[in-house]
Amino acid sequence: MKKVNKICCIGAGYVGGPTMSVIASQCPEITVTVVDINQARIDQWNDSDLDNLPVYEPGLKEIVAKTRGKNLFFSTEVDKAIDEAEIIFISVNTPTKTYGKGKGQAADLKFVELCARNIAKIAKTDKIVVEKSTLPVRTASAIKSILENTGNGVKFEILSNPEFLAEGTAVEDLLQADRVLIGGDETPSGQEAKDTLSSIYAHWLPKERILQTNVWSSELSKLVANAFLAQRVSSINAISALCERTDANVAEVSRAIGTDSRIGPKFLNASVGFGGSCFQKDILNLVYISRSFGLNEVADYWEQVIIMNDYQKRRFAENIISTLYNTVSGKKIVFLGWAFKKDTNDTRESAAINIADALLEEKAEIVVYDPKVSADRIYADLDYLETRSPEENRKLLTVVSNPMDAVQDAHAIAILTEWDEFKNYDWDIIFEKMLKPAFVFDGRRLLSKEDMEAKGFQYYKIGQS
Ligand code: NAI
Known part of the structure; x- marks a missing residue:
């Protein structure tokens, strides 16, 4: 297992910012640099007034106050950070495509691909590249093929480490994660990379909450977790419409079904509908992926x-x-x-x-x-x-x-x-x-x-x- 001194995260957004702040606070011996091409966003992360951070999350400004300038840095010097780091997290946005094939459904991977090409160009030493962004299943192979054709003779291990935090409770979710998922190749070097990344989370999480899988299971699990969570919201919202017509009260129905231990009480609040960048x-x-495999019913x-x-x-x-x-x-x-x-x-x-x-x-x-x-x-x-x-x-x-x-x-x-x-x-x-x-x-x-x-x-x- 490699000793980690420097980590870099590309993308200083709602995931990259809080995740890296927590890693920096839990791993004081590791230097964590979060980079972004958006100068205004980096300026906000570096603002002396912590109320101006670009992401509002309970508990976040306190963590940033303790670590920023010590072992946590925000910068636009993307190439320098890539060059120096042993582990590079990719945490850029992966919005729905608004053009071309898969428009309106498929994930737009242009930002991820740009990152991979940049890493390929800059890296002069072996690196572990971690997909933190939510990506379609089998994206790691695309990143791998870009990285392996660099000609620099550098060895890359690609890991999938999707983020399960929820906005609004990001810091708490990171510190008390139900689980961390790390997918990677089932080769000796893939295993070593998975163990290296696991050792970072092991600074604050018990071993049994750090799950290792193959890379495809990890990529797919993130999409499935969000699909299941959103499905619960849509299920109870469907019932809310029925309640309004029948004198039933959706809160009572939620409680009645949520106390069944096979169903559980969470994510059963009827509302005006789910939002957020992910669901x-x-x-x-x-x-889109299901349809592209001809699985129309799915x-x-x-x-x-x-x-x-x-x-x-x-x-x-x-x-x-x-x-x-x-x-x-x-x-x-x-x-x-x-x-x-x-x-x-x-x-x-x-x-x-x-x-x-x-x-x-x-x-x-x-x-x-x-x-x-x-x-x-x-x-x-x-x-x-x-x-x-x-x-x-x-x-x-x-x-x-x-x-x-x-x-x-x-x-x-x-x-x-x-x-x-x-x-x-x-x-x-x-x-x-x-x-x-x-x-x-x-x-x-x-x-x-x-x-x-x-x-x-x-x-x-x-x-x-
Ligand atoms: P965001 O839009 O807040 O942040 C992404 C950042 O990446 C932006 O600041 C952008 O300027 C930067 N960026 C884009 N291309 C870049 C490049 N080539 N070089 C450097 N920086 C670049 O996005 P957010 O919400 O942090 O999401 C990131 C990923 O995490 C997405 O794949 C999302 O699906 C996933 N995710 C998001 C969660 C959330 O609650 N927001 C939770 C779990 C996963």
Whole structure:
């Protein structure tokens, strides 16, 4: 097993940043350098004001404060970091392809391929290259073929080490990981590489939580884990629609089925639909791979998870419109929350984006408040859809930093992220400020129906009639 002195991670995003910060804090003898081509992002990681880090995660700034400048560095000097490191993590984005073959489903691997070509060009000593990004099964062989044809005579071992952290709990998930998965070749040098990487995680995790597999099982397991998790959300969301028609209460159904130890209680909260950068992208990828092997039934089965998620978002928006007497034109609707979940500033694939878009099509006036998401981000999310011009988006939607100003004369409030602070608002004052009848559409099941109705609200809670 090799002794590791220097690690480099390419990609300083939601995965690369927190993962490497935790490794640096747990392995003080290892120098960890996180590199990115995005200068602005690296500047934010190096900002002396730790509230300006590009990723918001509970506990992250404390770890960065302890390690940055000691054994944790953020830099745009990609080539230098590659040259010096014994282990190179690739943690760049792998979005869904927006062009060509596999458009709308397959993973776009151009960023990963660029990294591999760059490593091939720069490396002068043997390296372990670790796929940290979520990649389609069999990507390691593509990386291998790029690396092996460099002509530098350098030996590379390619490992798959997918990341299972969830945004909002990234630091906790890394420190208390259920398991770490390390896939690699079943050769003596492949085994040595797997053991070397295992030794890093063994600094803080018990041995039995570090699983070693072949490289294909590891790549596929990450896609399957996300598909199973998203499937649970879509399953309970499907039942939430049925609950609303039958006087059943989805919370009671969740509890009743979740106490069955074969099912378990986690990921059974009905909501406005899942978001985040991974679930949809990774399921689409699984669907694409299955179809490319002619496994149409397998592809259709997993695709249904996405279809149900789209339905849930559409259903929520349509319910707002029909409840507000079939027109929201010119009506002020306040969005509480824009992030795809609480405790993160990430908005990728957030349900709020599609719901806003649907309501803006009906000429609603939307006012958004989110404690961690900037106005620039919100407008960028909407503009990206290209449903209407950027000017129109700015005319119809405003972003505020004080929720209490937003609710003045509002027709309705939609709760779209489960931020804890929303539970603690003085809802009596909010009721006073709103137009009557005062509608609240709770897409996160955050508040009590009984309490809200007692205060006078017309309150709709997803999954409850
Ligand atoms: P991100 O978009 O936040 O960060 C990726 C970073 O890579 C960006 O800062 C980008 O500038 C940089 N980059 C792209 N090409 C580069 C290159 N050639 N050289 C240097 N830097 C480059 O993405 P995120 O969310 O960190 O995801 C990374 C991977 O991890 C994806 O494959 C994702 O599926 C996977 N993943 C994400 C999770 C999440 O919760 N966000 C959880 C588990 C896995």
